[in-house]
């Protein structure tokens with residue numbers, strides 16, 4: 196027996212049905228429908244296979260790390276026990292630092308390998324400069340999207356570069372806006388930074404001029420990028 | 424996932440090492456699994472350690488408004504997102520988009536031997552190809568205690584978003600599994 200397409204339930208609903216996330220009346224009606232509709236039943240079966248598979252994967256045991264476990268618990272227990280102490284936060288900081296150092300070594304090495312090397316050969320032309328490498332809108336799931344400026348600041352001078360303020364402007368309707376302050380770039384240092392400002396939920400990268408301006412103790416450094 | 428009993432939780436708050444060990448053992452597997460899926464094997468251990476540091480640090484403040492497992496997984500979710508965010512700063516590779524797809528959905532062909540090793544391996548590979556938020560929702564939903572509401576709370580988004588994202592993720596997984 197075939198059912199007219201208009202009477203089928205949407206796949207989105209079968210996904211929610213599988214998770215038990217529908218009101219009881221809806222759920223019951225859908226269960227009835229399943230008995231006479233092979234095409235809806237096939238949709239549900241497909242979602243179910245994926246879900247059961249994912250549950251199965253989540254049962255995988257984690258690798259054991261007895262030494263890390265012992266250290267983490269011993270130090271945490273001591274900290275909680277002394278939790279009224281004034282230096283509590285220092286102890287936590289110590290723990291975080293030590294754990295990050297131990298476990299983060301591999302990651303650090305990996306980052307070191309993948310991070311682009313600072314270019315030192317090509318910058319001799321001007322001693323101190325800022326380059327706006329690119330602009331983009333990044334969407335993070337838990338925060339509002341942000342307009343991000345990837346910037347390289349190079350200090351080829353013999354003295355430290357003192358940046359008082361970093362100001363950006365863009366064609367999204369916002370005029371100049373400070374995004375950072377009090378930065379220092381040591382002599383010979385090339386700094387790669389991302390400056391960002393939050394934008395609206397539906398913001399898109401518009402064509403136009405995107406500008407970064409550094410107010411330094413010696414004047415201004417500017418670079419801009421035109422998005423076509 | 425078993426929940427920690429009230430007495431053990433009370434001892435955790437006072438910093439009893441045996442109780443903290445029980446808490447760790449109780450949730451290490453799901454936390455590690457989430458981390459493994461979200462940031463990969465290389466960084467999973469880091470995420471796991473950072474999560475438990477945060478859990479132990481704030482267990483005294485846990486009010487029992489949600490299940491302990493949900494609370495721990497919500498903390499793990501934040502730590503994962505922080506790591507992903509840091510990585511994005513260093514990486515210029517484009518992230519697959521999470522655009523709504525209006526294509527007809529792919530059904531799983533009956534030839535699949537469900538839940539055998541080969542199927543699970545292909546599913547795991549397919550999950551690793553999902554965009555971040557889809558991967559996060561599917562991974563959290565792999566734990567039976569995570570309802571839409573609890574996933575929404577962990578990810579700090581609306582319940583409707585969980586429903587829609589999970590649906591899109593499942594459609595895409597089916598597509599990958601069927602080799603499109």
Ligand SMILES: [Zn+2]
Pocket residue numbers: 198202203204228232234235236
């Ligand atoms: Zn139907």
